[in-house]
Amino acid sequence: MAKQIHLNGFIQNSPSPHSTGLWKHEKDEGTNHNRLSYWIETAKILERGKFDAMFIADVLGTYSVYGDSHEAAVKHAVQLPAHDPLIPISAMAAVTENLGFAPTISATYAQPYALARQLSTLDHLTEGRIGWNVVTSYLESEAVNLGLSTRLPKELRYDRADEFLEVVYKLWEHSWKDDAVIFDRENDTFADPAKVYLINHEGEFFNVPGPHLVEPSPQRTPVLFQAGASPKGRDFAAKHAEAVFTKNHSLEALKAYVADIRERTVKQGRDAGDVLVFPMILPIIGSTEEEAYEKYEDLTKHVSYEGTASLLSGHTGIDFSKYDPDQYIEDVETEAVQGNLDMYTKDPNKKWTLREAIKNHGLGNGTVKFIGTAEQIADRIEEWAVEGDADGFNIAQTYSPDTFREFVDLVVPILQERGIYRTEYTGKTLRENMFGKGRAHLPDNHAAKKLGSFQSSLRGYKSSR
Template identity: 50%
Template sequence: MSEVPKKEIRLNAFDINAAMHNAHGLWKHPENERYRYKDLGYWVELARLLERGKFDALFLADVFGFYDIYRGSRDAALRDAIQAPINDPSLLIPTMAYATEHLCFAVTVPTTYEHPYSHARRMTTLDHLTKGRIGWNVVTSFLPSAARNFGLDRMIEHDERYDIADEYMEVVYKLWEGSWEDEAVLRDAARGIYTDPAKVHEINHEGKHYKVIGPHLSEPSPQRTPVLYQAGASGRGRAFAARHAECVFIDGHSFESMKFYVDEIRAQAVANGRRPDDVKVFMALSTVVGRTPEEAEEKFRELTRMSSEEGPQAIYGGYTGVDLSKGAPEDILGYRRTDHGQTVMARFTTMAEKPYTYGEVIEQVKKIGGRAVVMTGSAEQVADQMQEWVEKTGIDGFNLGHLVTPSSLKDVVDLVIPILQERGVYKTEYAPGTMREKLFGSGTRRLPDRHPGAGYRYEARGHDDG
């Protein structure tokens, strides 16, 4: 009997164009170079390190407001660099793409505040400039401070944000897939025709939230539609992911809960006419790697000594809408439905194995790595743990945060990845092609016909310009 081939583990680096990401308090670490986030050289160095480690992508998070729920103020977030100050992540990508050949880039852009017409052009531009190495992390945004700064009196309700996102996707599919035919751009000098006007079409979208006539401003890019990521784990978020997402990003808490999410999302994808393997699932992960277990434990103790007291509570407030300073340490934290992140709210309430007090929740969120699983140990031990998560849950890989930049990533690239490669569970060379082809194989440059976005192609609409 032939041996079943081992599943290849995929890695993204999880980052943000800010002074600090999810390693709260660790900006103080003497080896941390996060303060260089304003320097293009820093990002080029990072991209080249990731390409040396054969990472699939750099996954760039983003937020559009301050974490100001905790104590009713943004002060704690500012003191501890909780994703502020922060810059636009999309502007980093062309330079990093120019400095690399294979590394791909997934950028977070919210459907709630970015208009689909301008967003479609930006993503097409990035897909052109990267030669098809771009993905879009579709989010709906959750901070009340962002809503206020975009002129709203209150944050849009959780499920309504997904209703808006559904129509948003319809608009961008029409622009990317249906507005320009493949043969529209001729560059025919003899006839004096650069673009054939008959092959460029209005989309004439008029819905509840958007009115976009079109056509798309940009000619078709290598992938047309970027690879679609989604990071919502609520019931509504999972339904959205099952319909649209090609890659899903989920926090992991236990083998059982992760396997539940993976199985459910893939089952829902099948119910939407897709295949289970149309969806790659990535789990949040942080690592503390030593050349020996003892060295890793000492690193972990050092990081714990530098961890922040208030910073994690500030970010928890933004994720959940709950101000942990308002409860006595012995009070039980009960579930409350908010318009923030419902899954984060459920973690220590409805999804927890026992009732948690405010004090216990504070101790949990203060742990190194935030909401992510943290794997600590020698390179062999971390490699073992990574394989175990993949084998027991069905995930495809990890979104790897770095607690100390760049040394946390260098430890994985130099120590862990060679072990995974020796075991035959990590690539030794990149696959050719676009981001979608690297993820799903040769001949998959475009969305598959079974994806809902394919139904908006010009030819799929029966040549109806309306």
């Protein structure tokens, strides 16, 4: 059987979040992100396209690196307004049956005990269709608004996230036995207290006695997504993630990334295929190749130069208001998103000026663009899946939600005809749709399953740390 690919739709609760300035396009409806109708329509499109999940990005602060101010971000809607990613999910779940939802939540600013409850609640309400994009956050403006005097160093953010996950694993996987809830009316017993454990977590960053506030949900642990790009980030992904998002300019860069992630995953005692790799792509479809390139040029005219400079400044940590547009981008180490900077400083084929980087970053946050007819785009998807070893694709948008609609109407049927994309969902839960029927839960080789052993007689659980 030919390799089967997976698809996710990339969105954020903000107008034109990944193509800065596209809110001005006549086809764009992203300014309706404050309406349930927008989310319901988008979810239905993705489910019609048999997507695994809607991946909802998020940031908790403004893009204020550019000119040391939030002005450009406010003026050009640079991922601002930034509404909550969790709130629209119940409404979308009510009008879909199989589509998963992977909201982004920061392990740097959330509290594990409360977050575990939120995601378990959603896993119940969606009947097992919840994922979580685990991020450690890169903006200084997030830190200072959320109780820190400054952004934590990247390494420390990952250390904290690692312990954060240990806490939520204990809550999700080990606090309630499968058969704890018994609904025994005669004995006035809703749940058996002998089967609900404290977790007694005592660590460097968190002390959480537990128990978990929610009885086991269909997947227990939500499907874990991550986008680590630094060596520490990749190790974190290899240990915890079930799928990773990546952003590449080229097939070569993708190949190197996938090989590295697979190797790191195996070192963690997992199977190479336990972490699915989803490169992000921006499809620009025309009825002819020429028309697609004309469309691309038209779309770039809607990109906001200053807005994108502000976005890129936030992504890289460099204040580009001080740059001349024809200046080459400097290769430095950043506490922000190293991968976003490396795209423009470590490209073996070219040196990037700020002006060129902005043109590229303005559409799809700088990710690779697949421009052409639907057939040509399907060809490249197949090439990246087979030669690049991608497991699936994270589809970004220019105008929303019509970029998704065009992709679902024009490209998905070709992928299905070629036998590389499903015509029906595999299972009920998100994890089954990603990994196959019968895999609603994390496999035994995952870090969450290796956190000490339980005995039913134990009232408390001593941390294995």
